[in-house]
Amino acid sequence: MIAVKKYYTESQEKMARYAKAIAHPARVYILDFLAGNIDKCCYSGDMAEDIPIARSTLSEHLKALKEAGLIQGEINPPYIKYCINKENWEEARDMFDGFFRK
């Protein structure tokens, strides 16, 4: 393993990762939707009707948000129940908060 010099702080990298997850209107839509139903959660199909993208594309956006840690999915066949990942959502909120008030 080669040591690679880090040029950005962990926090800067993380900010960029969270921001990238939010950097698409479909993903903003999804997060709006889920954050508005924070305890209810919801199914992938619930959103498919409201935005003009293929279900497979929606699925990829959900995957991106899951990988970024902002949402989580719980399998409940034949559905998958998605909801905000509260812990990371709050972390992201705090980071953006700090970022804008530095």
Added chain:
Amino acid sequence: MIAVKKYYTESQEKMARYAKAIAHPARVYILDFLAGNIDKCCYSGDMAEDIPIARSTLSEHLKALKEAGLIQGEINPPYIKYCINKENWEEARDMFDGFFRK
């Protein structure tokens, strides 16, 4: 001009645009730097020494941030003084605020 149906709200599109501007560690670095010196502003060259990218690349990141409205540049030859665009910075802050507390 053909009417194009809008599927996302203006606010969702704008959120995505702001988020995209922040979605790179170099740009987070730049904004951190400028927001920490909100009244002082600073020069492109001031940052070039601290991050491991070519000056031309730094310049492109500055351009992206300027296009997103988060910063502004004032020519002061042979320097260009960059600083936060306060109005849009506050708008972005408020939008992220609202986004995370919906």
Added chain:
DNA sequence: TTTGTATTTCGTAGAATAACGAAACAAAAG
């Protein structure tokens, strides 16, 4: 076991992003 339902993964294609060095610019200094 076969069928149906909800969703994801795969393969592909086109667009956008990020990076670099070289060249271009713009103004001040010599």
Added chain:
DNA sequence: CTTTTGTTTCGTTATTCTACGAAATACAAA
């Protein structure tokens, strides 16, 4: 007028993103 300084634009290349439909998956119901 020529040089120097700080910065941006251009041309290029490599990578990542976004989108789609088709195929695959997983489980329940028939």
